[in-house]
Amino acid sequence: MDEHIIEAAGKTRVVVRDGKVVEVGEPVIRSCPLAERFSSPVREMTREEIKKNIEARIRGFGMCTPAREVLADPDFVLFGASELMSAAVRRGDLDAAVIACDGAGTVLARNPRLVQGIGGRMSGLVKTSPIPAVIRRIEENGGTVLDPATARIDPVSGVEAAVQAGHQAVAVTVASPAVAVEVRRRYPDVLIVGVHLTGLSVDEAEQMAAVADIVAVCASRHLREAAGRRALLQAGTAVPVFALTQRGKEIVLDKIRETDRQVVVTGGTLPVAGPRGPEPLV
Structure with missing residues (x-):
């Protein structure tokens, strides 16, 4: 069987068979600022949004298919x-x-x-x-x-x-x-x-x-x-x-x-938390 099991968007279990998303588990977290910046953003951690993201990856670069770039x-x-x-x-x-x-x-x-x-x-x-x-x-x-x-x-x-x-x-x-x-x-x-x-x-x-x-x-x-x-x-x-x-x-x-991107470097006691992070931390 052509089956691929992925943990995506904050540990959500996703099953892809024959290039189709056939199962999406219950999301573990409610939001993630990184997921919001995906090429197919996940702005709300729901099964529907996560499924759309995985389907976009399948279409976009062939994830879990013979077309995989x-x-x-x-x-x-x-x-x-x-x-x-x-x-x-x-x-x-x-x-x-x-x-x-x-x-x-x-x-x-x-x-x-x-x-x-x-x-x-x-x-x-x-x-x-x-x-x-x-x-x-x-x-x-x-x-x-x-x-x-x-x-x-x-x-x-x-x-x-x-x-x-x-x-x-x-x-x-x-x-x-x-x-x-x-x-x-x-x-x-x-x-x-x-x-x-x-x-x-x-x-x-x-x-x-x-x-x-x-x-x-x-x-x-x-x-x-x-x-x-x-x-x-x-x-x-x-x-x-x-x-x-x-x-x-x-x-x-x-x-x-x-990198040619702007970067800020400073000393401090770690860890340093930003204004937003994944919610909740688990």
Whole structure:
């Protein structure tokens, strides 16, 4: 069965089968300033609005279909995980990024346009099915699909494949604190980027903050607190991204150096909250 399960717009479970949205769960949060800036905005967290957003992604770039576009150039947000990683790959600070793609599962990407094209358009991917056209397109653009037969999502094995391929500076996106801990235990030098982390418990938030280099805290109350205490740098205030290690901090600062957008930098005690954020934090 061609089935793809996504956590979108604040942890809402969405199921796509054969290019059609067949199930939308109950939204976990009421609003998110980032979702309001999507190309297909979600201004109100309802099942209907979230379904429209996913359908717009399917039409716009072929998400969860054989038409899936896998390359992109422009930043969708300044400090998004894919934006930070793709810029680092382009600069040569990273050799490769291990990320997840609908229709392919875990992917080893060496092309910065591939990192951005996959990650910049993807919400939290829980499960996916192999789509040969998408896998072929990824491989044609310098990517390696971990398991073309099943499209499994396995960050630990993805990092292992990257290391075995000879890459020494590897980043990986991780949505599970337990997986992040395992990656750090087995591969101490990998750059861990935490994503799609709404709803963590206190213990899970502390686990993630202890091992990650960079985290996007999404609507997680506990991760804002845990990461904020440890962070060396906070990027953004509405939906903050925290750099928790010196290496993570350098990745963010190098992104600032190369952007032509206006940026304010100030000292302060973290975390810093903006006038608006996701509501409620969970």
